[in-house]
Amino acid sequence: MARPEDFNTPMTPVWCPGCGNFGILMAVKQAMAEAGIKNHEAVVVSGIGCSDKYNQYINTYGFESIHGRILPVAMGIRLANHKLKVIAIGGDGDGYGIGMCHFIHAMRRNLDITYIVCDNQIYGLTTGQTSPTSDKGFRTKSTPEGNIESPVRPLALALATGATYIARGFAGDVSHLKSLIVEGIKHKGFSLIDVFQPCVTFNHRNTYEWFNQRVYKLDRKNHNPKSREEAMRKAEEDQKLPIGLFFSEDKLTYEDEVGQIKEKALVKHDISDVDIDDLMDELM
Amino acid sequence: MIGGKAGYGIMVTGTMFSRCCARGGLHVFDTTEYPSLIRGGHNTYQARVEEREVNSHIELIDLLVALNKETVDRLKDKITENGGILFDSSETKINREDMRGDIRLYDVPLVRISKEVSGDKVMMNTVSLGATIALADYDLNILNSVIKDTFSDKGKEIVESNMKAAKAGYDHIKSNYKDAFKCRLERISSISSEKRMLLTGNEAIALGAIRAGCKFYAAYPMTPSTPILHYMASHAMAKDIVVKQTEDEIAAIHAAIGASFAGVRAMTATSGGGFCLMTEGLGLAAITETPLVVVMGQRGGPSTGMATRTEQGDLRFVLHASQGEFPRIVMAPGDVDECFHAAAQAFNLADKYQVQVLILTDKHLAESHKTASRFDTDYKIERGLLSDEQLERINDFKRFEMTETRVSPRTIPGQKKGIFRVPSYEHDEHGWNSENPGNRTRMMDKRMRKIDHILKDIPDPKIYGEKDADITIVSWGSTKGAVLDAMRFLKNDGINANFLHLSYINPFKADFVKRFLGSAKRTIIVEQNSTMQLKGLIREKTGIEIQHTYSKYSGRQMYPHEVYDRVKEVIHG
Numbered sequence: 001m002a003r004p005e006d007f008n009t010p011m012t013p014v015w016c017p018g019c020g021n022f023g024i025l026m027a028v029k030q031a032m033a034e035a036g037i038k039n040h041e042a043v044v045v046s047g048i049g050c051s052d053k054y055n056q057y058i059n060t061y062g063f064e065s066i067h068g069r070i071l072p073v074a075m076g077i078r079l080a081n082h083k084l085k086v087i088a089i090g091g092d093g094d095g096y097g098i099g100m101c102h103f104i105h106a107m108r109r110n111l112d113i114t115y116i117v118c119d120n121q122i123y124g125l126t127t128g129q130t131s132p133t134s135d136k137g138f139r140t141k142s143t144p145e146g147n148i149e150s151p152v153r154p155l156a157l158a159l160a161t162g163a164t165y166i167a168r169g170f171a172g173d174v175s176h177l178k179s180l181i182v183e184g185i186k187h188k189g190f191s192l193i194d195v196f197q198p199c200v201t202f203n204h205r206n207t208y209e210w211f212n213q214r215v216y217k218l219d220r221k222n223h224n225p226k227s228r229e230e231a232m233r234k235a236e237e238d239q240k241l242p243i244g245l246f247f248s249e250d251k252l253t254y255e256d257e258v259g260q261i262k263e264k265a266l267v268k269h270d271i272s273d274v275d276i277d278d279l280m281d282e283l284m
Numbered sequence: 285m286i287g288g289k290a291g292y293g294i295m296v297t298g299t300m301f302s303r304c305c306a307r308g309g310l311h312v313f314d315t316t317e318y319p320s321l322i323r324g325g326h327n328t329y330q331a332r333v334e335e336r337e338v339n340s341h342i343e344l345i346d347l348l349v350a351l352n353k354e355t356v357d358r359l360k361d362k363i364t365e366n367g368g369i370l371f372d373s374s375e376t377k378i379n380r381e382d383m384r385g386d387i388r389l390y391d392v393p394l395v396r397i398s399k400e401v402s403g404d405k406v407m408m409n410t411v412s413l414g415a416t417i418a419l420a421d422y423d424l425n426i427l428n429s430v431i432k433d434t435f436s437d438k439g440k441e442i443v444e445s446n447m448k449a450a451k452a453g454y455d456h457i458k459s460n461y462k463d464a465f466k467c468r469l470e471r472i473s474s475i476s477s478e479k480r481m482l483l484t485g486n487e488a489i490a491l492g493a494i495r496a497g498c499k500f501y502a503a504y505p506m507t508p509s510t511p512i513l514h515y516m517a518s519h520a521m522a523k524d525i526v527v528k529q530t531e532d533e534i535a536a537i538h539a540a541i542g543a544s545f546a547g548v549r550a551m552t553a554t555s556g557g558g559f560c561l562m563t564e565g566l567g568l569a570a571i572t573e574t575p576l577v578v579v580m581g582q583r584g585g586p587s588t589g590m591a592t593r594t595e596q597g598d599l600r601f602v603l604h605a606s607q608g609e610f611p612r613i614v615m616a617p618g619d620v621d622e623c624f625h626a627a628a629q630a631f632n633l634a635d636k637y638q639v640q641v642l643i644l645t646d647k648h649l650a651e652s653h654k655t656a657s658r659f660d661t662d663y664k665i666e667r668g669l670l671s672d673e674q675l676e677r678i679n680d681f682k683r684f685e686m687t688e689t690r691v692s693p694r695t696i697p698g699q700k701k702g703i704f705r706v707p708s709y710e711h712d713e714h715g716w717n718s719e720n721p722g723n724r725t726r727m728m729d730k731r732m733r734k735i736d737h738i739l740k741d742i743p744d745p746k747i748y749g750e751k752d753a754d755i756t757i758v759s760w761g762s763t764k765g766a767v768l769d770a771m772r773f774l775k776n777d778g779i780n781a782n783f784l785h786l787s788y789i790n791p792f793k794a795d796f797v798k799r800f801l802g803s804a805k806r807t808i809i810v811e812q813n814s815t816m817q818l819k820g821l822i823r824e825k826t827g828i829e830i831q832h833t834y835s836k837y838s839g840r841q842m843y844p845h846e847v848y849d850r851v852k853e854v855i856h857g
Contacts (some may be wrong), residue, residue: 011716013680026446040700045547048708055707056717061697062705063545065538066568076542076550077697079526084546084697085777093624105531260524265545267696269524271497272665279491279519280658283481 004029006039009148011056015138020171020197021050022091024118025057027174032060042085047099048121049091051118067160068099071106074113081267082112082255085185092119095121096132096152103282107163107190109254114191117154118171120199121134121206128202138205155235155246158192159228165191166247167232170215172208180245211241218244227237286412287328287359288351290321296434297409298329301416303430305333306482306655308423309472313338313765315841316653320591322509326354333469339353339619339765340844341652346467347419349412350376351394351668363387366466370415371589372408390419390461397452407449409824411703414453420469424454440457481656485649486657488620489579491513492627493551494523495661498577500543500550502528502536507591508647509553509581533558537565537578544574547669547696549631553579556586556598563606566640570610572706573684573692573731575634582598582646584839593839594647596761596812602642603790609728611735613641613742614790618764622787623649624659632666633741637734644789646812648841649762669694682713686726690733739791747800749782755851756804758830760786760818762841763810769844774851781851786818798826808832808854
């Protein structure tokens with residue numbers, strides 16, 4: 001049985017003291033251990049933003065993409081070798097802003113990828129501009145008069161677009177978040193785990209305290225995660241903020257329907273002498 | 285030449301005619317011109333057929349198959365002496381007195397015959413094909429074999445009615461026009477005659493990629509590279525290739541990068557507009573040293589420009605695309621044979637040096653058919669990956685280790701002892717982020733110095749013609765065919781020209797080019813762009829200023845006679 005420490009690297013995280021990323025990193029490593037992931041059979045794909053550092057802090061294969069392009073890279077990896085566990089970790093700007101197009105298409109494809117979004121509702125690494133999930137009226141360096149736009153609602157979007165495992169966690173509740181990630185990893189298909197992540201330096205509105213006053217957990221008594229309608233209602237709540245599993249369903253994954261990789265992973269195909277005589281014949 | 289509205293099946297008909305000629309042992313070069321729309325407009329398909337190799341299209345027309353009046357009006361002046369027009373007077377009104385006296389008119393009831401055979405006018409093309417075969421006194425059986433192969437997946441009935449339509453067109457000519465037409469096609473059927481393929485640059489690239497073991501292909505449709513997507517998709521199951529049409533070109537290149545990182549050979553293809561979107565991915569592949577092959581089919585720019593027309597305007601763009609400095613290989617094959625070998629070689633070079641290889645084509649090369657001998661497929665696959673056994677013997681695996689050749693050991697996910705992580709940030713030999721100035725300089729040098737080794741590994745530019753020539757012509761990419769054919773015309777006039785063709789542009793073989801051009805009597809460069817991009821590059825790399833130029837950027841490929849005329853002008857002052 002793997003332990004969370006087995007996923008440590010020699011690097012010391014450089015996030016701000018108190019950053020929500022510490023809790024998320026802890027939950028990810030615990031979840032990987034609990035889900036029985038082997039270091040060499042997993043790839044962590046990250047993007048750009050404060051969350052890009054996950055690339056350096058988790059001892060698996062790792063590929064840090066550029067801003068917004070986590071999911072296309074993750075797709076390529078999955079299709080090349082669907083025996084690998086692919087865990088994508090990025091921020092709200094990365095996934096819901098610049099990478100929004102890929103986010104939607106990745107969900108409707110239902111590739112077996114676990115996508116964790118560290119959603120701090122602010123651009124942290126660039127020192128505090130409004131993000132796609134910033135609340136309306138939120139004053140930032142780029143919206144000194146208050147944010148005019150309404151926030152993206154990632155869970156409602158995921159429900160509408162076809163993700164097959166949709167959950168939300170809170171960086172302030174590591175063990176609850178860990179269990180959501182474990183289930184996400186085990187789930188066959190695209191899993192989205194949006195994580196409330198306080199940014200202690202640039203977001204003084206959505207703080208630990210602010211979340212603690214608002215979050216409540218979804219459980220069997222107050223929610224049926226098999227119901228898309230109920231999940232949509234929960235996803236639209238904006239006074240009290242539910243965390244937990246919103247929705248999950250069993251569905252064929254994209255990989256399941258690719259005939260070329262039924263027998264073995266694409267990477268295992270022998271390419272030492274591919275015959276093209278038949279293709280040349282066709283052109284005669 | 286066959287012409288008519290888009291939607292008339294001009295391209296299928298043209299390709300069938302070319303294939304008929306190829307099957308008879310003849311050499312073909314064909315090219316198609318069409319606007320960016322699905323119905324209407326004016327489409328043409330021109331096939332040039334000879335007993336010897338043909339490398340280009342020419343402006344003159346021996347036989348014009350006109351499916352509408354516009355075709356006649358636009359092209360009648362290009363018809364050669366005693367050439368002909370094949371048309372249907374019920375669709376296309378031609379006044380004899382508007383035509384040059386020597387032009388022969390062949391009125392064939394294409395619509396009536398088509399309707400008799402199929403109840404519809406859809407087969408008028410096939411009728412015209414049968415009539416053309418009759419005029420050229422060629423073998424109807426060859427056409428029947430091509431019909432069979434073209435329509436077999438549409439069912440026996442379609443095959444048979446097409447054959448009937450072709451036969452009726454054939455018979456109509458034979459019984460109504462007894463005088464021989466000036467051009468005859470004759471089957472070269474000696475046993476020694478070699479069978480040839482008929483294919484486009486796009487198909488040749490796809491074949492090269494498949495041979496090289498490309499297993500992942502991601503793309504977003506864009507002319508002129510879309511046919512690669514179609515080809516790869518239609519052969520994906522048989523050849524175990526995963527083909528993914530993505531939401532955009534950004535996703536296409538990043539998916540290819542992901543697949544390559546995970547260990548499969550991966551490719552994407554696009555045109556200038558799509559390549560704009562891909563440039564950030566190109567840089568990502570570069571800093572992560574992920575092998576990648578990108579096909580860039582040029583067309584008229586900027587922006588949407590001329591979507592279905594040809595141009596060589598993106599050489600400088602491809603040479604410098606993406607921020608920062610990194611090594612890249614840029615190929616510019618000149619014909620279908622070079623397209624095949626460029627693609628096959630691209631994957632080896634990409635893997636061997638962990639770099640990105642860009643194959644530059646253009647609409648003319650990508651979509652024109654040429655007959656070609658079967659390709660030499662004798663390629664050794666060079667992956668440059670560490671085996672598990674090799675890993676066992678390594679104590680401290682460094683993915684970005686500084687080595688003699690600057691190429692580092694590479695593993696793929698799944699290998700127990702090969703774990704590494706790579707950031708898109710600058711990093712050290714292990715792949716840990718590093719902004720240390722010393723490390724930065726070392727890593728930049730490591731990546732850039734790979735160029736020195738690549739330079740030794742790629743072939744010298746090709747030289748055609750004799751050493752001691754009156755004039756040296758220089759070109760790159762698809763203009764090769766026009767130059768080669770122009771050299772023949774020049775030779776007939778007693779002008780001895782030779783030709784330096786660059787099919788690998790980066791890294792640049794400066795010493796070779798300098799030596800060769802330095803001893804040339806006169807020099808001229810031909811390019812399909814307005815700023816003479818290669819000319820500037822040659823000056824930058826060698827200090828040599830090529831004396832004369834011929835450039836064309838009308839969106840149409842240059843003809844050999846244009847090169848011929850310009851060379852004569854230069855020689856005779």
